């Protein structure tokens with residue numbers, strides 16, 4: 001179904017990190033130079049400034065910068081005291097890093113199904129999974145859309161459970177007017193270079209209103225230090241370095257404008273998909289979705305992906321194998337579960353490119369290729 005003109009056009013990558021870098025290169029290089037001139041490489045002024053600015057951005061009392069989103073989750077789970085014998089309710093339709101730190105601590109992830117329209121954890125399933133050993137719930141604001149936090153908070157309060165937001169994909173999103181990062185006991189964010197707010201390497205941050213959790217995460221990220229060689233608890237080295245902190249601060253200043261561009265592109269895709277056989281992502285009317293990923297559904301997903309690939313348009317699948325079906329769960333000895341909505345979503349989802357550097361012409365090209373696929377398959381179905 002590709003045309004000659006498709007083949008002569010430059011491919012559209014799934015992300016264009018080089019273009020983004022070019023747009024802020026002089027600022028980034030100046031910030032790196034400043035850090036290097038100071039030779040203060042961690043626990044310095046850039047990290048502290050980022051923590052203040054990020055806490056204010058999320059409306060949280062504290063923000064504690066760490067080495068990655070995975071660190072943010074691990075240290076938050078550890079600070080909550082989660083460990084052997086504890087059950088934690090999680091979606092399976094997420095990146096494995098939501099779950100793996102729980103297993104590392106010896107806690108047991110209890111996988112529940114998603115709302116098939118929103119892709120986020122289904123509060124009814126969460127309620128059904130609450131058991132005497134349940135200690136926490138981890139809603140994931142998947143693809144940039146906040147989970148149903150009212151439903152989750154209600155269950156958490158009724159049963160005395162902690163709520164940890166996995167906000168790694170959702171910086172800048174809000175739920176009923178409140179920013180993610182301020183909606184649970186604590187939240188984890190990722191600054192890995194693919195995320196909406198990124199450094200050039202790894203990074204992450206924990207936000208919380210709880211003084212006890214902030215203090216414990218601070219200790220755990222830096223060898224459990226109480227003094228230079230005094231260690232109050234066993235900790236790890238999960239610090240964010242000053243160069244990454246400086247880069248993330250630059251990106252934070254541009255985040256709102258860039259998020260609006262993502263939302264604009266998403267809106268164009270969604271409008272274009274109306275009246276086709278392809279299902280655009282649903283956006284709750286009480287949230288700000290930040291479109292870290294634009295994920296549509298199709299029961300011809302693989303054909304659509306191949307068609308777009310031929311037209312020079314890169315796509316992704318987030319994620320093709322749900323967590324509960326990963327070999328790691330089998331190896332850990334977790335009881336098999338069946339999660340029909342999650343398993344069906346994994347077969348049908350396809351992510352289109354949705355980054356601010358996409359030009360209107362590129363967006364037109366993507367829409368044209370998707371709509372052409374739909375028209376062609378509809379015609380074939382009509383003939384059959």
Ligand SMILES: Cc1ncc(COP(=O)(O)O)c(C=O)c1O
Pocket residue numbers: 068069070071094095097098140166168169189190191192202203204
């Ligand atoms: C939902 C989710 N949780 C956790 C993580 C882990 O973040 P990181 O890669 O920074 O460790 C990511 C991103 O990679 C993610 O998308």
